[in-house]
Amino acid sequence: MPRQLHLFDPPERFVAGTVGQPGDRTFFLQASGAGRTVSVSLEKVQVQVLADRLEELLNTVRRQTDAEVPASAPRELEDTAPLDAPVEEEFRVGSMGLAWETESERLVVEALAQPEDDDQATVEPLTETDEGPDALRVRLTADMARAFITRALRVVAAGRPPCPLCSLPLDPEGHICPRQNGHRR
Numbered sequence: 001m002p003r004q005l006h007l008f009d010p011p012e013r014f015v016a017g018t019v020g021q022p023g024d025r026t027f028f029l030q031a032s033g034a035g036r037t038v039s040v041s042l043e044k045v046q047v048q049v050l051a052d053r054l055e056e057l058l059n060t061v062r063r064q065t066d067a068e069v070p071a072s073a074p075r076e077l078e079d080t081a082p083l084d085a086p087v088e089e090e091f092r093v094g095s096m097g098l099a100w101e102t103e104s105e106r107l108v109v110e111a112l113a114q115p116e117d118d119d120q121a122t123v124e125p126l127t128e129t130d131e132g133p134d135a136l137r138v139r140l141t142a143d144m145a146r147a148f149i150t151r152a153l154r155v156v157a158a159g160r161p162p163c164p165l166c167s168l169p170l171d172p173e174g175h176i177c178p179r180q181n182g183h184r185r
Contacts, residue, residue, distance in 0.1 A: 003132045006038040009139040016047045016152040017083040022159045037084045042093035051152040067105045069142040077147035106139045
């Protein structure tokens with residue numbers, strides 16, 4: 001089956017966001033540009049790992065090349081607006097890839113749909129193929145990537161606070177802490 005590639009080069013907006021209340025949130029990556037918006041769902045930990053790996057990649061590029069990579073997100077690119085509505089999931093992210101394009105000084109983020117069968121599982125992110133899972137590919141400037149990282153980390157941290165004893169999330173209706181032998185806090 002031919003894959004659908006959603007390409008934004010560069011996007012007008014690329015953000016991580018959520019729908020729902022803490023403890024029952026769905027996480028999304030959303031790219032917008034040229035009058036269209038694409039939203040893909042993923043796990044909270046995937047958002048955290050994406051932000052961490054983007055940070056590592058940008059810091060490596062900053063140290064090892066002449067590319068102009070800011071140390072922090074420019075204030076004018078700060079994005080605190082909610083996700084663009086309606087939020088309609090194109091696919092659920094299974095794997096992601098990152099790359100730095102030296103000649104264009106752009107960072108490439110690609111999110112691949114979870115494979116439906118084993119044949120699709122062999123497709124690697126950032127490959128040019130007509131077959132395989134659907135993908136969202138976004139080319140970002142270093143400034144836009146820093147702004148994405150800032151927002152993504154804020155979105156992840158906005159969830160339920162951790163239990164001071166076991167570090168598991170505290171639920172609004174109570175928490176059965178393994179460190180207190182199953183007694184509610």
